[in-house]
């Protein structure tokens with residue numbers, strides 16, 4: 001038996017505007033029931049990629065296949081309504097003059113009883129049973145969003161395309177609605193491509209994240225891998241603040257004020273950036289002008305003076321001016337830790353948590 005093809009395949013897709021590649025050789029594979037997030041800064045080509053998958057824009061190169069059938073490619077363009085794709089955007093675009101039931105039933109074909117069964121099933125799924133006769137203006141933002149989800153899912157699309165679908169919602173509503181939406185999409189077995197510029201949203205929703213920059217996918221993988229093995233400094237910086245310590249490679253080592261770091265593979269004499277997230281800097285107290293003893297895992301401590309400390313709820317962020325060169329480093333500590341500005345403390349760096357990149 002032949003293996004089942006992925007539900008959605010995007011194969012070397014490109015799009016040019018005024019001679020500039022805004023989508024540049026993008027490849028994706030999304031299985032049924034899988035959520036892939038296109039994540040990246042504004043203007044990196046996420047929405048253009050989504051629009052080509054939807055069929056409202058045509059690629060200049062590459063192909064798109066749904067369940068193994070080419071829907072876009074050289075000389076081929078299947079119109080959006082024949083692609084079995086569902087769409088959900090930031091403005092839910094419900095029809096204001098139609099009731100909730102009529103909105104959800106809008107794209108459904110077949111006899112009335114079957115259509116109504118599907119509408120009832122979906123309204124129950126999105127916990128809006130009993131709302132069928134209401135009009136969109138009688139609903140809250142979160143309720144409208146759930147109607148939009150039910151409407152998009154009603155015809156059982158093979159692929160669901162979502163462009164910042166939660167960004168219009170109140171912060172407090174968002175997490176709950178994201179989780180409900182995810183459960184329903186997984187239950188329906190739809191392949192999902194979700195566009196977002198928020199790393200937290202991608203980490204929360206995605207089975208796979210495709211990190212985009214300048215029209216290209218810079219890195220793709222499971223959220224854990226993207227966060228813990230970024231391909232470069234910018235990929236690391238997309239998910240959190242980062243600290244950068246510059247050094248020069250000698251043999252397989254780079255000497256820094258925090259001791260030597262193993263940096264194999266870097267050319268001798270090359271400038272190297274050691275990158276560390278704030279939660280992986282360890283803070284220790286001053287012992288009459290000395291720090292704690294060096295350890296193999298955390299290296300040599302370096303002293304710094306507190307510039308400011310802020311409490312953010314789950315954690316405290318402490319900024320330091322480092323004694324060795326006056327540079328600034330930021331450490332985060334779970335809970336409440338608010339040392340006074342001017343206090344001298346010592347910082348250490350977890351060797352197993354830092355990333356090494358050639359300096360650019």
Ligand SMILES: Nc1ncnc2c1ncn2[C@@H]1O[C@H](COP(=O)(O)OP(=O)(O)OP(=O)(O)O)[C@@H](O)[C@H]1O
Nearest residue numbers: 017018022040041042043044045046047048049197
């Ligand atoms: N129809 C068009 N004509 C010319 N340029 C366009 C067109 N559509 C998009 N662009 C340009 O292509 C680039 C990518 O746009 P796109 O909307 O795909 O980015 P995005 O990553 O979705 O950004 P955002 O998060 O701000 O929506 C941008 O520089 C944009 O200005």
